[in-house]
Amino acid sequence: MEGLFFNVNGGYVEGIVRGYRNSLLSGQNYSNLTQCETIDDVKLQLAPSYGDFLASLSPNPSTSDLASRMTDKLVAEFKYLIAQATGSSAKFLEYMTYGYMIDNIALLITGTLHERDTRELLERCHPLGWFETLPVLCVATNIEELYNSVLIETPLAAYFKGSLSHQDLDELNIEIVRNTLYKNYLEDFYNFINTHPDFSGTPTQDVMAEILQFEADRRSINITLNSFGTELSKLERRKLYPEFGKLYPEGSLMLSRAEDVEGVALAVSAVADYKAFFDAVGLSQGSGGLGGMSGGPADGKSLEDLFYQKEMDLSKLVFTRQFTPAVVYAWMKLKEQEIRNVTWISECIAQNQKERIGNFISVF
Amino acid sequence: MSGAVGREAVFPTRQSLGLMKNKLKGAEIGHSLLKRKSEALTKRFRGMMRHIPVPHLIEALIILATDITRRIDEAKQKMGRVMQIAAFSLAEVTYAVGGDIGYQIQESAKQARFRVRAKQENVSGVLLPTFESYTQEGVNDFGLTGLGKGGQQIQRCRETYARAVETLVELASLQTAFLILDEVIKVVNRRVNAIEHVIIPRTENTIKCLYRLLPVSLVQANHSEDINSELDELDREEFYRLKKVSGKKQRDVAAADAEILAARQMAAEQQAANPKAPGATAIPVKEVETVDVLGEQEDNDVIF
Numbered sequence: 001m002e003g004l005f006f007n008v009n010g011g012y013v014e015g016i017v018r019g020y021r022n023s024l025l026s027g028q029n030y031s032n033l034t035q036c037e038t039i040d041d042v043k044l045q046l047a048p049s050y051g052d053f054l055a056s057l058s059p060n061p062s063t064s065d066l067a068s069r070m071t072d073k074l075v076a077e078f079k080y081l082i083a084q085a086t087g088s089s090a091k092f093l094e095y096m097t098y099g100y101m102i103d104n105i106a107l108l109i110t111g112t113l114h115e116r117d118t119r120e121l122l123e124r125c126h127p128l129g130w131f132e133t134l135p136v137l138c139v140a141t142n143i144e145e146l147y148n149s150v151l152i153e154t155p156l157a158a159y160f161k162g163s164l165s166h167q168d169l170d171e172l173n174i175e176i177v178r179n180t181l182y183k184n185y186l187e188d189f190y191n192f193i194n195t196h197p198d199f200s201g202t203p204t205q206d207v208m209a210e211i212l213q214f215e216a217d218r219r220s221i222n223i224t225l226n227s228f229g230t231e232l233s234k235l236e237r238r239k240l241y242p243e244f245g246k247l248y249p250e251g252s253l254m255l256s257r258a259e260d261v262e263g264v265a266l267a268v269s270a271v272a273d274y275k276a277f278f279d280a281v282g283l284s285q286g287s288g289g290l291g292g293m294s295g296g297p298a299d300g301k302s303l304e305d306l307f308y309q310k311e312m313d314l315s316k317l318v319f320t321r322q323f324t325p326a327v328v329y330a331w332m333k334l335k336e337q338e339i340r341n342v343t344w345i346s347e348c349i350a351q352n353q354k355e356r357i358g359n360f361i362s363v364f
Numbered sequence: 365m366s367g368a369v370g371r372e373a374v375f376p377t378r379q380s381l382g383l384m385k386n387k388l389k390g391a392e393i394g395h396s397l398l399k400r401k402s403e404a405l406t407k408r409f410r411g412m413m414r415h416i417p418v419p420h421l422i423e424a425l426i427i428l429a430t431d432i433t434r435r436i437d438e439a440k441q442k443m444g445r446v447m448q449i450a451a452f453s454l455a456e457v458t459y460a461v462g463g464d465i466g467y468q469i470q471e472s473a474k475q476a477r478f479r480v481r482a483k484q485e486n487v488s489g490v491l492l493p494t495f496e497s498y499t500q501e502g503v504n505d506f507g508l509t510g511l512g513k514g515g516q517q518i519q520r521c522r523e524t525y526a527r528a529v530e531t532l533v534e535l536a537s538l539q540t541a542f543l544i545l546d547e548v549i550k551v552v553n554r555r556v557n558a559i560e561h562v563i564i565p566r567t568e569n570t571i572k573c574l575y576r577l578l579p580v581s582l583v584q585a586n587h588s589e590d591i592n593s594e595l596d597e598l599d600r601e602e603f604y605r606l607k608k609v610s611g612k613k614q615r616d617v618a619a620a621d622a623e624i625l626a627a628r629q630m631a632a633e634q635q636a637a638n639p640k641a642p643g644a645t646a647i648p649v650k651e652v653e654t655v656d657v658l659g660e661q662e663d664n665d666v667i668f
């Protein structure tokens with residue numbers, strides 16, 4: 001039944017996104033890219049999908065320039081989508097931008113804390129996290145003013161309220177602030193797709209719940225792993241875990257008590273997927289340190305790589321469903337991964353480190 | 365050799381001979397000091413260049429510099445490798461984090477974790493600065509960066525870059541040492557060359573010339589003490605001669621005064637006796653007497 005009227009409002013957006021999806025780089029494209037000798041070759045290979053946006057690049061551009069142009073294209077396409085979307089779909093797309101907003105606001109908080117001119121920071125803000133009143137935040141000269149204007153001007157007020165006071169912004173590490181906000185954001189998003197009448201009981205709820213649960217678990221695991229050896233206490237750490245997901249509540253509790261990698265492996269062993277990841281990188285046996293892309297694992301995959309792989313698989317699956325704005329979310333994730341892949345490949349080419357060039361995640 | 369450098373413009377006297385001899389001695393002492401310094405340097409670096417004979421400071425310094433150049437070369441190559449790895453680990457961070465963390469890192473770094481201590485090493489009078497790097501443990505300003513994702517990559521990247529900076533410090537230490545050593549080599553080279561090829565030959569030349577210009581009897585005297593005594597004799601004679609001349613001159617002046625006085629008295633008497641012819645007799649008498657006196661003086665004065 002949900003498909004009956006979906007196309008009235010959401011059909012066009014979905015159609016556009018499916019078109020965008022077809023321009024994503026395929027395995028064939030990637031293998032062509034890895035054969036390139038210079039960044040110019042890479043540029044040439046990307047021409048069919050990125051044409052106009054790469055045209056203004058200088059010959060042999062830096063990888064960061066290349067990446068920023070590719071991001072420009074993503075932003076332009078997303079802006080078109082959000083302009084076309086209406087009703088609950090528009091709300092859904094807005095939710096997608098909140099994650100970037102959190103990053104932007106964290107950036108401004110850092111700048112204000114160190115008494116920099118925050119106007120200069122506006123250029124560094126992620127364009128997807130841009131909202132009309134973002135420049136207003138630059139007026140604030142101290143952290144209390146900033147806190148008040150964030151509450152008034154931004155859609156993120158709900159995430160600040162209740163969990164962060166303006167003293168917290170001053171005292172807590174910016175990473176803790178960022179992760180607290182992100183936790184609140186994920187919980188809110190999860191709540192939104194589960195309770196909104198347009199989405200509950202639709203494919204949107206099915207696929208997005210799974211993706212968001214995975215996202216929440218991934219954050220919990222990463223925060224735990226990265227907090228070893230830092231001043232972050234277990235109690236503070238626990239506050240950063242999103243309160244949903246496959247690991248919640250038992251796994252989260254065990255994670256909060258974990259003191260080393262084995263503890264984390266034990267905590268996630270209840271979920272088959274994550275257990276497989278930990279087995280694959282050899283963390284559960286306690287052999288070797290935290291594997292990274294340059295680290296110990298034999299096949300060169302790190303836990304982060306496996307998480308990205310899983311995220312891509314989930315995103316790819318979304319396209320098997322119809323009548324849902326979740327395809328936009330999936331397309332965006334795929335596109336971001338594509339930008340990361342191309343950046344990685346061109347970085348390998350620029351630095352002449354071809355032996356690790358295959359370390360990207362190709363989905364199609 | 366001696367012809368090209370010429371000699372110093374001095375008068376051939378005993379005093380200047382003495383001066384020249386002192387100068388020669390000084391130059392030789394300087395030369396031997398520089399040589400001794402080179403031996404000290406050789407001893408200092410014996411470990412690494414036992415097989416190379418080092419006869420001279422310059423060569424010791426050059427060998428030291430060559431050694432440093434070799435180490436600079438090694439450090440630079442290491443630098444290249446380490447920087448490559450570091451840049452690549454930054455690429456990994458970009459991949460894992462998926463964004464720019466530069467600003468956050470810059471802002472959250474408050475205390476230096478990696479520090480450099482500067483020291484001075486004294487290599488037989490040449491002060492070489494050395495830089496020593498060490499990490500301040502416990503300073504971990506951006507330990508939480510990338511908490512959500514990419515934290516491990518960031519930490520690893522930081523370690524790689526710390527290694528890169530370590531190599532950079534090592535390189536800086538070597539480069540500075542090399543620059544200073546280069547300067548010292550240039551100065552010492554100039555000094556040694558000046559002593560060896562200009563000052564010593566010229567002084568020797570001057571001394572030789574002095575011998576030639578001094579009286580023949582002295583040239584035959586080979587021993588320097590003889591020469592000295594002869595020269596002393598010469599000085600004494602000269603002094604005596606000057607004294608004699610001045611004595612004679614005083615006597616002449618006194619005689620002339622007495623004559624003038626006598627002439628005036630005579631004139632006064634004549635005027636009193638015969639006022640008509642006052643100067644006619646007095647002047648011829650005076651002229652004749654003056655000529656006689658001069659002739660006598662000349663004969664007496666000539667000693668040589």
